[in-house]
Amino acid sequence: MLFESLFQNIEEKVTITESDKTLLRSFFRVKKLRKRQYLLQEGELCKDIAFVVRGALKSYTLDDKGNEHVSLFGLEGWWISDFRSFICGETALLNIDAIEETHVLLLSRAHYDTMLDQMPLMERYFRILYQNSLVTKDRRLISSHTYTAEEKYQELLRQYPFIIQRIPQHLIASYLGLTTETISRIKKKQLI
């Protein structure tokens, strides 16, 4: 049950057999988080990447004034981690915590490496996953440099309409590099 959404996600990119699934199961462990619970805190080592089975998380940095800057949301079917910390072994700059009650599948660095060695199709899966993420991140960077506040919000609506239903506005604002007041004003303007 728990693994179904992971398998589904994998099968969108590569073909896996039942025995692959059995092997895959052995690499992950389940973790449940309640609302506001940390998955990772700044300064720790990010030991796992997390596949979100249900719920929602956010990853964010805190600046010197204590302002939150959301870098990513993790919803069902998405991966979330401090990738820099996980890959390079440096301490995390990101905090990750649950916006809602959340279930994740955790994959440790050791299991990640083993998995990639034993399962060439997972090498391909992650190559494709990262390839797609790069496309997304490129678009975000362009948006961040080229668009006005209003255009950024529009683009988000177009791209992830469901996110508005799900995630509090001030977090969306932060994700876009804006303030909640600005979003509020944009929304007001649209109605008139």
Add this chain to the structure above:
Amino acid sequence: MLFESLFQNIEEKVTITESDKTLLRSFFRVKKLRKRQYLLQEGELCKDIAFVVRGALKSYTLDDKGNEHVSLFGLEGWWISDFRSFICGETALLNIDAIEETHVLLLSRAHYDTMLDQMPLMERYFRILYQNSLVTKDRRLISSHTYTAEEKYQELLRQYPFIIQRIPQHLIASYLGLTTETISRIKKKQLI
């Protein structure tokens, strides 16, 4: 000769044999660009990803006012393309042209796919390459949302000190989402 820097780049991530090299050579073709020459123009299909052997390129969008927004530089040993177009087969939003006289190795989509099918180690190479690119892009997005103009410039200096020697200031400004005037003022301030 031309392939040495590509092989070197690959060997930083995976181990390749002489016969791998021979096979690899067959997938690429060489292209020389003079200064200002396009590698890709907005609206075209991005048919190749390019490995830069020498020289420097920039990829950028143009907004409605005709302003250039640099999204990436391609220097020796880096890959450059409109990845979204290359992967998804949509028309390119990016322009890519040479800042200097440049030599690139081009890899077409068909060759890319064949290569990945025939050479598991290249699957791994690209997985690692993308993995690292994601780390970089994450950092850029954080920087773009969290830092002041001055901090953005400082961070670039720290990360890629050589780039200042190489790339005109107005392009660096654009890459950071700033204007050349702003950079000029930051530099002035540092001297005092």
Add this chain to the structure above:
DNA sequence: GTTATTTCTTGTTTTGGGTCAATGTATACC
């Protein structure tokens, strides 16, 4: 159902960095 907490709105003020314009300085090209 009352109270607390979180989230959102609206008004006012402030500011970082953009825009515009003019001038200076390299670098490239005949």
Add this chain to the structure above:
DNA sequence: GGTATACATTGACCCAAAACAAGAAATAAC
């Protein structure tokens, strides 16, 4: 060399969005 073109600096002014402040709504907690 001279002159064209690209690139950088400086100053004056402006504006989009941030910051600040105060309430209003919505949700959650008891």
